């Protein structure tokens with residue numbers, strides 16, 4: 182019960198709780214004070230009434246003395262009537278001293294009274310409350326004779342008891358007056374209670390109203406309103422304080438919400454955004470993210486941003502990114518990512534690490550913009566700035582840039598380069614007579630033909646008008662060689678540009694003039710190079726057009742000599758101006774074991790030309806192929822011829838094989854065919870290969886050597902020691918012989934290091950089970966040193982120079 186009341190009471194509002202509590206309290210107090218007041222009033226009225234009853238009784242006793250003296254009923258009646266006139270007196274009785282009733286009036290029932298304690302009245306004159314019942318009091322008083330008028334001279338005699346009077350007074354007045362007092366008290370108490378209640382109510386209302394307002398405001402705040410405020414009451418102070426606190430709290434809340442709104446708006450920008458947790462797991466993306474990547478929020482959230490990886494960046498790129506993020510808490514840069522549809526696109530990405538109060542990263546926020554259009558625009562701008570809009574070729578600016586790079590790369594890689602300045606002959610005439618449209622078409626076609634003439638790494642640029650420039654890179658560091666290479670390309674270009682052009686259905690012809698300048702280890706200004714090529718181009722124009730000129734006149738001369746040499750070589754081959762010379766190879770006993778076949782060109786006008794002068798050109802031009810084949814075939818024929826001769830039938834001939842010759846796919850087949858055709862003993866043929874041939878393509882060399890070895894052909898490694906000799910490949914080659922290069926032999930006795938190299942080569946050959954021969958042996962001292970160190974085969978001027986076959990035969994007969 183108590184619990185139920187408590188629960189019920191707690192559900193009430195504060196105002197109601199106070200109202201009920203105070204009301205009940207005041208009611209109780211009012212009732213209590215009424216009861217107490219009534220009790221006190223009752224006592225006071227009773228005392229008053231008893232006093233009044235005694236006085237009435239005494240008064241009766243006084244008036245009854247005469248009636249008792251004279252036993253006069255009339256006097257008694259007079260006194261009784263006067264007494265009965267008092268309110269509340271219900272009966273009166275007068276008795277004489279003997280107890281006889283003189284007069285009685287009214288009705289009383291003596292049984293209802295109970296005796297009061299004797300208050301010491303006895304026969305004294307004072308009236309006493311004699312007896313009392315529930316509804317009345319019984320008063321009695323003795324009646325004494327009246328003394329005579331008091332005389333100061335005489336002593337008063339004792340009064341005589343005449344009788345006794347009694348009256349009965351009703352308690353109705355007491356009851357009524359008590360009731361009145363109670364009602365009055367009650368009314369007064371309730372009036373005060375009501376007043377008090379009103380006061381309480383007023384006070385509580387004053388106190389509760391701001392609380393109610395606060396409560397209502399809190400309710401509104403709870404339902405999402407952030408602009409709610411309460412009026413701060415003048416009092417009570419603590420409620421005012423509470424209102425202040427609430428208002429401050431709401432202000433903070435409003436600011437936070439505003440900040441959140443700003444953040445929410447900022448989040449939904451045109452930039453793609455993603456927020457990850459500290460482990461780089463995506464927790465939120467914006468709409469722009471979905472638009473740019475194709476991934477919806479549901480698809481992205483919970484995954485790692487690596488889902489966007491394009492694989493265009495290596496691990497090092499991402500490692501650097503994270504290093505920067507960890508160090509600076511921010512990284513930004515260009516990155517290629519992949520959309521959901523697989524498209525790879527460039528974006529500008531900004532990643533910021535969000536760091537908590539404890540210094541730990543709580544989130545990463547990535548914002549990015551799609552760079553595709555900007556990239557395209559950049560490319561366009563770049564294209565406009567660096568490319569010629571008509572031919573789509575790089576322009577002067579781009580060429581200068583590439584030239585700068587080429588010069589730097591050339592210096593680093595020790596390679597050469599060339600600038601080829603081209604000007605179309607008579608282009609102005611064509612442009613003026615056929616119109617600019619045709620002129621433009623011609624330029625476009627020229628651009629295409631130029632591009633077709635160069636390698637991928639080279640640059641073709643248009644300088645404006647009918648001027649074009651070719652930048653060739655990766656040429657030989659040797660200027661002469663580079664000149665040859667540049668000339669080759671130049672001639673190819675002139676040839677291509679000299680072909681007829683079909684423009685808008687009509688055929689046109691255009692030639693061009695070209696100026697070439699080379700740069701090898703170039704230090705001067707780049708503009709200077711262009712000027713040189715330009716100058717050379719004007720020289721070409723002056724020389725009758727459709728030709729090329731080098732800036733360096735010496736080089737130009739050399740190239741012309743070279744060109745003549747090439748023409749001569751072709752003639753020599755056709756006219757059979759080549760001849761084989763033989764240089765014997767001997768053993769330690771001086772016995773001739775064989776010879777090296779050495780080519781000589783017997784020019785009709787210039788006489789004997791050294792192979793050193795024409796073999797490299799033959800290599801470059803490819804003429805070495807027919808020449809080399811001729812040498813091989815001639816050597817085999819000589820072997821065949823010597824088979825019948827007693828002094829020479831066991832000789833072995835060593836034939837030099839050039840790289841280009843050996844690299845021919847059918848080289849083995851060629852040798853095999855010559856061996857078959859000449860029908861010689863293959864063991865009598867020895868092929869000399871240089872280290873550079875072997876190293877050019879080791880696998881192919883090994884395969885071919887093994888195939889030829891199968892046929893019975895022997896191999897000698899020429900110029901051994903000058904290249905990058907390595908035991909690892911030497912062991913894989915079916916070599917019969919190592920030939921110590923003459924450059925080492927030459928320094929025997931003068932250069933200790935060369936002597937050491939010779940000793941090493943000999944030791945290496947011995948270890949591999951290969952024979953070793955020394956070339957260029959000119960002195961006995963050299964020979965002795967070689968023999969002393971285990972080399973027993975020799976070739977050199979000490980024994981014989983290379984000589985024509987007839988002379989060689991003669992030498993054989995002498996020995």
Ligand SMILES: Nc1nc2c(ncn2[C@@H]2O[C@H](COP(=O)(O)O[C@H]3[C@@H](O)[C@H](n4cnc5c(=O)[nH]c(N)nc54)O[C@@H]3COP(=O)(O)O)[C@@H](O)[C@H]2O)c(=O)[nH]1
Nearest residue numbers: 779780792793812837838839899957958959976977978983
């Ligand atoms: N691919 C081919 N190359 C050939 C052929 N014929 C010759 N050659 C190569 O030409 C280079 C020059 O040859 P050559 O001028 O004949 O010089 C050779 C000898 O004359 C010279 N030699 C020999 N002994 C001495 C000597 O004691 N002193 C000295 N100063 N020179 C001497 O050495 C050259 C032989 O060299 P190598 O071939 O390395 O043995 C030369 O590289 C030839 O190889 C050919 O038909 N095909």
